[in-house]
Amino acid sequence: MTTEVKPKLLVLLGPTAVGKTRLSLELAAAYDAEIISGDSMQVYREMDIGTAKITPEEMQGIPHHLMDIHDPQDSYSAAEFQDQATKAIEDIRARGKLPFIVGGTGLYIESLCYGFRFSEAVADEAFRKEQDEYAEEHGALALHARLEAVDPISAARLHPNDRRRIIRALEIHHQTDTTLSSSHAAQKKESPYELCIIGLTMDRKMLYKRIEDRIDQMLEDGLVDEVRTLLERGYGRGLVSMQGLGYKEIAAYLEGETTYEEAVTLLKRDTRRFAKRQLSWFRHMKEIEWIDVGEEQNFSGNFEKIRDIIAGKFLSGLEYTSEQSN
Template sequence: MLLGPTAVGKTRLSLELAAAYGAEIISGDSMQVYRGMDIGTAKISPAEMQGIPHHLIDIHDPQDAYSAAEFQEQGGHLIEEISDKGKLPFIVGGTGLYIESLCYGFRFSEAVADEAFRKEMDDFAEREGALALHARLELVDPVSAARLHPNDRRRIIRALEIHLQTDTTLSASHAAQNKESPYDLCLIGLTMDRKILYKRIEDRIDSMLAEGLVAEVKGLLEHGYGRSLVSMQGLGYKEIASYLEGEMTLAEAVTLLKRDTRRFAKRQLSWFRHMNEIQWIDVEGEQNFSENFAKIRAIIAGKFLSGLEYTSEQSN
């Protein structure tokens, strides 16, 4: 698996590694599952895939919410299918809960969806504000509250729902999960100096705007995909939608998007840091690509190959 925060450079390395090892890539990104949401998710294009099979991309329409439990089930089936073909399943992404749930076979809460409670909490958040809803979670589950951004309404409400129905907390459930994996894992994480990462994030957002992010969000809204949808709460979509609805200027929306994406990257790194099996590589830019690629190959060789080189030619 190749893990790391947004904009750290996972895509290019994943393509080179997949080509070298005859792998098929399973996307570990909670937003790239949605069709028509391409620019704001930095989704790889078919041409950029270089003929390498990619899975769990463009599998849902934006009105259909996607969950970690669904990813876990589908990812598990894909691992079996790819392995049965004699190929290497290669998970690449930055959605921590999704990836960890697949790695370790997490059991998800049996708390059922309570639409009346969810509406009550939605109405409360609309009336009192996001911080007031976040404060409710902080009272019953401070650990989850520290992990979730106040604007992440859906997950905050789910954590409150779990507490209401089970009298336990989401964080306690996570802490009690089995940390034994059914797979022989090789987890590689990419990181870099925080200032460099933040500059890359801001540059990426500028590129998204130049590529037509505003038009993409406008088109989604015109197709009837409302702002309350899980998909439309994604970074880039909710901020630009606020601009299009006249709630802020474009400059204000971009400033907010850059700030929240920096904070998201920080939360991604915090999540992955508690996964002790990850071997971290500091990447500093394109000029060090060959060196970083060689380091990853050495880690893979040490994990699986006992020093032997394994290439796509050997796997055919």
């Protein structure tokens, strides 16, 4: 009797601004890997600064997949990501390369790693419209409270401003009388892949400082002009893409609802809260090997720790070229 050999899948995850990009490039070069973005916002064209998207020059010739594949008016879901990333993995393996997921969108990455089956509840446009109108009349917090009443676990993971996902969770409960969180909990935690999941973390105060510095750099790089251009091209604030961090806060400023200073303060606060929710999501994933990448650690030391983890997880059959990481 033969045992099926699962394909290897390397994963690097962590909260926003923790330093995934540099390590991912070094690891991809060292292990002859191609990177698949595990970020729900980097799929959108024309949204570069606010999503901290790597530039073609910064890629150093390493192929990156599932970036710039949709226009901002298009919706994108975890199910679509799972399907496209699975196909990308097969394509990368067929060329003898190592598939490498890098990102911070917990549901996307976990659904891929463990082959989640998504709810079969179909779209109920009348129900969605009713919930949308309720939110318009009573506010985001009131809609969020509706979800908290029937599915407190999902409510804790979703920001009150994430109207689309809140309504979808309510829709699933409305149609199936089960919750989104119970559906996730019931998923088989058996992966179709031989996984090596590396998680990056650091002291919370240090992470928050990096987040604020990154936002300052985004603003210096032209975030306001990027959002202004999107609005001028007709991409309305109700789009899922325009509800992303950086876009909704700056759009509110550009349309006179807040001052610039208020918009920046809100953006920094909301991004800190987002990082906290990312870490909360990742903490319940049991197979993550965590690396503290705080400033007291040197890059080479962290790289070697990750190299040792990969060697232990994948055991043999994965070539490592040490000179590539120098």
